[in-house]
Amino acid sequence: MNKPLAEIFPDPPADLNPAAVDVGRIPVHVAVIMDGNGRWAKKRALNRLKGHAAGIEAVRETIRAANDIGVKYLTIYSFSTENWKRPEEEVVGLMDLFAQTMLAEVDELHEEHVRVMTIGRTGALPKKTRDAFDEAWEKTKNNSGMTLVVAINYGGRNEIIDGINAYMRQAHEALAAGGTPEELSEETFGRYLYTADIPDPDLLIRTSGEMRVSNFLLWQIAYTEFYCTEVLWPDFNRYEFLRALLDYQGRDRRFGAVG
Numbered sequence: 001m002n003k004p005l006a007e008i009f010p011d012p013p014a015d016l017n018p019a020a021v022d023v024g025r026i027p028v029h030v031a032v033i034m035d036g037n038g039r040w041a042k043k044r045a046l047n048r049l050k051g052h053a054a055g056i057e058a059v060r061e062t063i064r065a066a067n068d069i070g071v072k073y074l075t076i077y078s079f080s081t082e083n084w085k086r087p088e089e090e091v092v093g094l095m096d097l098f099a100q101t102m103l104a105e106v107d108e109l110h111e112e113h114v115r116v117m118t119i120g121r122t123g124a125l126p127k128k129t130r131d132a133f134d135e136a137w138e139k140t141k142n143n144s145g146m147t148l149v150v151a152i153n154y155g156g157r158n159e160i161i162d163g164i165n166a167y168m169r170q171a172h173e174a175l176a177a178g179g180t181p182e183e184l185s186e187e188t189f190g191r192y193l194y195t196a197d198i199p200d201p202d203l204l205i206r207t208s209g210e211m212r213v214s215n216f217l218l219w220q221i222a223y224t225e226f227y228c229t230e231v232l233w234p235d236f237n238r239y240e241f242l243r244a245l246l247d248y249q250g251r252d253r254r255f256g257a258v259g
Contacts, residue, residue: 003068009242016242021069025249027202029073030066031224033216034058036208036232049093054234056101065238067114067146069245073198074148077216081121081155095125098152099132106136113145119194120154121162149198156218163192163219195220203248205241207233225251 009018034055041051059076066074078098084091102116109116116136123130133150167189171181182188190196200220204213209230213221227244229236 005069008065008068009238012239012242016239016246018242021242021245022249023070026070026245027248028071029075029199029201029203030071030244031075031077031201031204031217031221032062033077033204033206033210033214034233034236035206035210035214037234039208040232040234048090049097051234052090052094052097056097058233058236059101060105061237062241063109063114063146063148064112065241067112071146073201074146075119075151075198075201075217076149077151077154077214079120079152079154080215081153081158082215084153095129099126099129102132102136106139109136109148110140110143113143115140115143115145115147116150117141117147118150118152119159120152121158122153124153147198149195151216154194154216156213156215159194160219162194163189166192190219193219200224202253203227203244205229205244207231207236223253225253 005018005021005023009016012018037051037055038048039051040054041048044050062076063074079094083094106116116133116139118133118137122133125133129152133152167182167184170192174181195217200222201217201224204217204221204224204226206226206228209228211228217224225248227247229240229243231240
């Protein structure tokens, strides 16, 4: 943990006690499906892009709280492969928002020793957006703090297909060289995924009350604990993150063993 609990959660609601957090049981990897920006905007008679812009503050809060309390990996689901089906104006606005936000935040993230990386088919992103994330990676890749994983143009099924293709290329190259392909197991296959060298999520948070995984980290969440909240993403803050942590710590993770 990088800061005292009272400093991370300085003004908790009456029903929350930050001291109840067991700092020895902080999840190593937290993944977040940030849902509800559009509904938040609709409730306020705003266009959807206003909702996405409002969600940026929730992203900031979650990154800072996770980093301060000692989470090692935070993966945020920013844009799925299915999101290209949204209206063009919204997609273009989102891509610009991603680029602007990354460029505006990277210096502070770097100061806090956060490493920023992306997963997904990033080659299909607009150049401006791709360049912003590339710049963030180059600036922060040697940092030793929390790793912020931005899933952008990401789809879990695509990741598995890409992993299979990568394995097949390796096998073909090994055979062509007169060798033997690497034997495939769960462990070895994991090295061909976008998340190679990243542990599977311990906790998956989904906002806005939806109860589905939306093609997110399908391979990696086999034994992940789920926390779903009715809170819309722009209203998510460090105290909602605290609720998720406390709920997670109240569970007995058996990984298929007898309880």
